[in-house]
Amino acid sequence: MKFLLNVYASASDGPGDALGHERILALAGRSGELIGAHALADPSISTVVRVRDGVVEVSQGPYLPAVQHVAGQYLLDCESRERAVELAAAMARGRGAGVEVRPVMDPAGLEM
Template identity: 65%
Template sequence: MKFLLNLYLNAADPPGQGSDHEDFLAAAGQAGELISAHAFADPSISAAIRVRRGVVTVTDGPYLQTSDHVACQYVVDCESRERAVELATLLSSGQTCGVEVRPLMDSAGMEM
């Protein structure tokens, strides 16, 4: 099963590339579970697009008005949700606000 791991950080903190990432990359990489990894640019240079009653609005900045933002994401292919959660705990340093583990689905709505 494939899972998306979203790593949330506080906007005031610099992006983390410390031992938590190294431990995760080593564990998931050696097990052949890491599919891809992406770090995101600062949320202040993003755009949020909303459609309300057919009217499209584009605003600068992050989607949510919060100090936490998605800073990085990993796609892993694991035997179980429990294994994906185990890998996600390797990313839970003191700097991390949280890690979200979500199953990925194909276009037919089936878990991948």
């Protein structure tokens, strides 16, 4: 089953948690469960595109103002939700913000 781990941070967190990143790379990388990982730039430099009544609107900044934002993502292929949660806990240990574990749908729906 595939799961996307969304790692949340706040502006006060500073640069990413290298130790958490190293832990999940070691655990999920060694087991072959890690498909991919990406750190995301600060949402203040993002671009939001909306189409209303056929008109394209482009704005700068985050999609929604928020105290926390998605700072990175890990795509995993795990045997179970419990294993994905175990890996998320290893990533989140010592962080103030959380890690969301979200199942990835295949074309036919959830793989569950």
